[in-house]
Amino acid sequence: MNSGKIPHRTLESVHVEMRWLYNRIMEQKDPGFRWDYAVTSESDRIFPSENVISYWNRQKNTRQIIVPYPHYMFYKWNSYADFISFVEKQGSKAAGENKIYSGSIKGL
Secondary structure (H helix, E strand, O other): OOHHHOOOOOHHHHHHHHHHHHHHHHOOOOOOOOOOEEEEEOOOOOOOHHHHHHHHHOOOOOEEEEEOOOOOOHHHOOOHHHHHHHHHHHHHHOOOOOEEEOOOOOOO
16 A cells, blocks of 8 residues: 555644645635535545535535545546546446445456
């Protein structure tokens, strides 16, 4: 896995980063902007999965794809194009559903 690439950081450093992220999100200028899909983790140890899933459940125009991977899930795909292909495939398999539970990704 990528654990050897994770820098050692202080709790204060992580707190500053999360505060910065929160402030940028709250400055959102376009309230009409929406996501078509949200890919969320069911085993996130950074942001509680229940909170993330609950948030996206309230976004009625966004389809949520829940995957059984940790917070940083992108190592499961070889490229951004592969990730987009996965999202499109999951979305087309479960047309009409707002919440899609995806098993493990086959063929990667």
